[in-house]
Amino acid sequence: MGKTLFDKIWDRHVVKSIEGGQQILYIDRHLIHEVTSPQAFDGLRRRDLPVFRPKQTIGTADHNVPTIDQHLPIKEELSRKQVQALTDNCAEFGVELYGLGHKYQGIVHVIGPELGITQPGRTMVCGDSHTSTHGAFGAIAFGIGTSQVEQVLATQCLLQRKPKRMRISVDGELAPGVVSKDIILYIISKLGVGGGTGYFVEYAGSAIRSLSMEARMTICNMSIEMGARGGLIAPDQTTFDYVEGREFTPKGAEWDEKLAYWKSLYTDDDATFDAEFNFRAEDIEPMITYGTNPGMGMGVTEKVPAKAKEGESEATFQKALGYMDVQAGGALLGQSIDYVFIGSCTNSRMEDLRLAAGLIAGKKVAPHVRAMIVPGSQQVAIQAKEEGLDRVFEAAGFEFRQAGCSACLGMNEDKVPAGKYCVSTSNRNFEGRQGQGARTILASPLTAAAAAIAGEIIDVRTQIEVLV
């Protein structure tokens, strides 16, 4: 019987199967950052262990870093200490670090693909749940806890049970103004925040295949928001073109050899999945969220549900609406907003910035709105400047900041105040995620940019003439 893409990669990385379905899985590449690694390095020191394969781990500082004045010492003491601990640990254990000020610094999930560390067929992990992003290349990539970070540092392996397989197909053509972020928010709104738990998802179908690499990354990035361990997309010519010629991609004869292997990475026709879902691209409109988890999403012209969805508790639903101060059965179109954040590992790449710039150019941010654009990496920032996008943003009244996670999780100063509404291109609208009491509305870069200009939730399709 045929194999799925997921099985082909997974099976090749099994060192050994042990009792009760546990397997020792070999990890090709490991990304680390300042927040989830210090306790893992401490563990190595306690056991007097080296890093087993230091060349297969790469570090960067992203979660905690300020997004202005990065050349100065970090003001906030605990953040400074944590970033310093990463620097010291990488030096002590011989791990390459792209720290603050380095030309390759940026959000882990932006720099991996950008540098060619992310490649088809690889297994990749990071102490961060959005590691699923790298699956866009046809890699098995998933987030892990700190104990597991320590295991990978010590042995380059993890003990895992093989997840079940799910395929989600999206066929058809997206309407103008609808982008990959809308696809994934739509899928999560249909499956719910727990709908993917226990599964690894393959995204397929014509609407997915026609997406660029960056758009595919946005989709895979949010797999975890429906509970899936990860998501992946079969590599194709779009993938190979993107990967070729990057810092760490194979060159010459090695490239040819790898390419031949990568071309075998697809789901066989007769392979089967444990669950399958099919959606039509034409059914998707620009999406926003109304509640406090990414499953509480709706089309921008739709109304907030009148009651909890079937199988969900009414108490949890009411708690979410209370926190967001939105009405059951009400519309969000026209809802006044206070902040706009364009950034995060979901939407901070060149295409996202170009999309936003196209919509913003020649316009002004509404006077009551504070709008921020935070590029995903130093390289994105440089490229944006080369294209003159920084001037477009600043002329419109956006702050164009330096690379980092920023207001995605508010560990640095980039926070949204209590009670304020923020339209955000990040991936989580949990209570307090962007600051204590902050109210997050997730959306695409297009919808976010349009909201910044209008000062309220708006259907970006009404602004579409500026895009063509």
Add this chain to the structure above:
Amino acid sequence: MKAFTTINSTAVPLPIEDVDTDQIIPARFLKATTRDGFGDNLFRDWRFDREDQPKAEFVLNNPTYGGEILVAGKNFGCGSSREHAAWAIGDFGFRVVVSSFFADIFRGNALNNGILPVIVSPDFLDKIFQAIEANPQATFTVSLEEQYFQIDATGSKTAFEIGPYKKKCLLNGYDDIDYLLSQAAEIEAYEKV
């Protein structure tokens, strides 16, 4: 890791669904470089208001409830992979979390820290909530060895699943890393092919 034995305890009810790890431990408390002390900030923003005053209505501030067992609505621990969530729960004093459904990463993190995630049916979960509501001092028994969860007052019991490998680790206080290190020769052999 602390070995897990049979637990007999009262329980704290948290009948909310989709509790994410940002609620369990908000990001601003993730700046520590050690594993200690996270219990103080467990459910920080549900427990305390913005002036750091305890919110009387939150269950962890209600002296009526206590114990080593936390009982929560479905899809507990969704969101971020931060192991700090498991550290906070353990540091606060919980050894067992019961729900009808756990997020994958949280479940793994809990097991790696000697905290037992017990999955029960939605109906049984309701029964547990009802038992606590009827009597906050109601006790429950969790046997890892025999893999059951019991409502002591009624004797009502349910079996729960756990893989044989993880069970052995918990009972003996072993970490995955001990096992993986013992497999170094096989890992090196794998690398050569």
